[in-house]
Amino acid sequence: MATYVFSDVHGHVAPLARLLSSVSPSDDDAIFMLGDMIDRGPDPVGVMLLCRDLPGCTVLRGNHEDLMLSFFDNPHGDLEKVNWVINGGGTTAEGLAGMSGSRALDLLDWVGSLPLWAQTQVGERRYLMAHAGIRPTGLSGLGDCTEEEIELIMAAQQPEDLIWIREEFWEHPTGLVDEEGRGPIVIAGHTPTPYLLNLAVETDRPVYDENGRAQMVRLGACPKTGGVADRWDIDSCAASGYGRGQVLLLRLDDGEEFYEPVGEGE
Numbered sequence: 001m002a003t004y005v006f007s008d009v010h011g012h013v014a015p016l017a018r019l020l021s022s023v024s025p026s027d028d029d030a031i032f033m034l035g036d037m038i039d040r041g042p043d044p045v046g047v048m049l050l051c052r053d054l055p056g057c058t059v060l061r062g063n064h065e066d067l068m069l070s071f072f073d074n075p076h077g078d079l080e081k082v083n084w085v086i087n088g089g090g091t092t093a094e095g096l097a098g099m100s101g102s103r104a105l106d107l108l109d110w111v112g113s114l115p116l117w118a119q120t121q122v123g124e125r126r127y128l129m130a131h132a133g134i135r136p137t138g139l140s141g142l143g144d145c146t147e148e149e150i151e152l153i154m155a156a157q158q159p160e161d162l163i164w165i166r167e168e169f170w171e172h173p174t175g176l177v178d179e180e181g182r183g184p185i186v187i188a189g190h191t192p193t194p195y196l197l198n199l200a201v202e203t204d205r206p207v208y209d210e211n212g213r214a215q216m217v218r219l220g221a222c223p224k225t226g227g228v229a230d231r232w233d234i235d236s237c238a239a240s241g242y243g244r245g246q247v248l249l250l251r252l253d254d255g256e257e258f259y260e261p262v263g264e265g266e
Helices: 013-023 044-053 063-073 078-086 090-097 101-112 147-155 159-164 193-198
Strands: 003-006 030-033 057-059 117-122 125-130 185-188 217-219 231-233 246-251 257-261
Touching: 013 044, 013 246, 013 257, 030 117, 044 057, 044 090, 044 101, 063 078, 063 101, 063 159, 090 101, 117 147, 125 147, 193 217
Parallel strands: 003 030, 030 057, 125 185, 185 231
Antiparallel strands: 003 246, 117 125, 217 231, 246 257
């Protein structure tokens, strides 16, 4: 059984479908989707349906799903409408309007039930996943920890941080990895890797690959973490569409990265 992670597809169902077909995870594999299935791209509903029906897939809620849910909780509210529209919600609203009322409600109910974080163990390493990241714990290196200890740490996190946090997460150690390199690594999306160029961080490699497309990066490796990068950004900028953006499927077992560029018009 393998474990895969992806995030921030933003309505680009065609490259996601190609990527999944190419990699062909088995029904026994574990897959984590870290949110922002929707908005901006041409087929957000298609992405939601694909992710919902993908065998072995745990889907987390992102800030764009949260914006959508806030709008439908108060569809006559100007603030909720403006917040969703300026963040690319038009394509999602159009897609939902094209569904029957019952199918749309079922899909919204499913999105409303999505968790804000997840954890998994792959080999000797535990991974903690949230759409945007976590607020640094203030610990000096937790090291090896149990599933129950992670539950306690995450209970202290604010839900809004898990889907919206940016600078506070990427610019500071999580406090979870100790000086011997032991402890859970946090994997997040939300922040397209090119955005990290504007933050006070050092990545393990360029944020653009040799073709000029965004790629995942790892950061935070230092003596305090035993040289282990404690934060991984897997948002490869699919939201920007053709040219810079691509969809990433990361296999945690061996670190293999599988990319599918967003094609023109898709």
